[in-house]
Amino acid sequence: MRQIVLDTETTGLNARxxxxxxxxxxxxxxNRRLTGNNFHRYIxxxxxxxxxxxAVHGLTRNFLSDKPKFAEIAEEFREYxxxxxxxxxxxxxxxAFLDAEFDRLGLPRFVTHVGEITDTLAQAKALHPGKRNSLDSxxxxxxxxxxxxxxHGALLDAELLAEVYLAMTRGQESFSIDLGESNGRAGGGVEFAALEEIIVLAASxxxxxxxxxxxxxxxKESKGACIWRAEKAD
Structure with missing residues (x-):
């Protein structure tokens, strides 16, 4: 499925x-590759x-005054x-903000136009419980x-999140655990070679x-506590 990493900047924290x-x-x-076919609009x-x-995004009303209104980019955005x-x-x-903008135009909620929604914050919390999971973290x-x-900038943050998402999900198609074999692969892409194919190079x-x-x-520095030599002696 085609994937779109999305971010927005807003005038405040509450759409209501x-x-x-x-x-x-x-x-x-x-196919887990950035295509360069991005969508970026100031509104x-x-x-x-x-x-x-x-203070977070630095986008003043004066800067945005000549930019298109949401109604003017809505159809292009929906198609994308x-x-x-x-x-x-x-x-x-x-x-919440996308739904509010769509509602003003008499359009159905955002989720009805797309395939599915993936929340990377929820994924990160499942992978790293008890740790900070902001985009910066x-x-x-x-x-x-x-x-x-x-x-903060919507396109910049989306680009960073895309790289984080690809790194966070590298080697797996889902967050479920599959204990079965899959074409001789384990751990999402590590291949094991036959013993006769392994080349051993002895130290000179x-x-x-x-x-x-x-x-x-x-x-000398450990006063005779070198673990390597102790192991060899055993």
């Missing part, structure tokens, strides 16, 4: 209080952003996401560089001498 979407960023994934919310939200699996971090937040955990991220005399010198140093 009249806050609006001001930016949508989407990144397309096909005129026809209102100011709350102070806390403005149609029938795809939508991947969102903390999905209830973005869905997951970037650190999966070594996805976010050094260029000074302010120089390498053995260097190894012994290293053990001498370890033995």
């Amino acid at each position: 209080e009249g806050n609006r979407i001001i930016e949508i960023g989407c990144v397309e994934i096909l 005129n919310p026809e209102r100011d952003s709350e102070e806390g939200a403005l 996401v149609a029938d795809a699996e939508i991947i969102i971090h903390n999905a209830p937040f973005d869905l 997951l970037c650190d955990r999966y070594e996805v560089s976010n050094a260029h991220r000074t302010l 005399e120089d390498e053995l001498a260097l190894h012994e010198a290293t053990l001498d140093k370890v033995d």
Whole structure:
């Protein structure tokens, strides 16, 4: 299935209080590869952003004043996401805003236009219980560089989340555990070679001498507690 990683920026935290979407960023994934067929739009919310939200995204009303209104990009957006699996971090937040925008236009809820919704925050909590699972924390955990991220941006965050998602789900098609065999593979892609195919390279005399010198140093610094030599003696 075609996958779309989606993120939004908004004028505030609560869609029920009249806050609006001001930016949508989407990144397309096909066969676990980023295609570059992204969707990115700034949107005129026809209102100011709350102070806390403005500090997060930095998108002022003046900057957004000449951007299209949501009604003007709604059909293009619906066509882009149609029938795809939508991947969102903390999905209830973005869905509440998308549903509110669709409702203003008399359109059915967002989920009726797409294939399914995947919440990476829920996935991360299942994989890393008791740990911080914000997008920044997951970037650190999966070594996805976010050094260029000074302010939040919908497309930038969607790109980061796409990399995190691919890293977080690498080697597995689902979060279920399959104990059966699958074409000689285990752990989602590790192949085992037959014993006769394994090539053993013996250490050279120089390498053995260097190894012994290293053990001498370890033995001296540990006052005779070198575990390697103790194991060899046994």
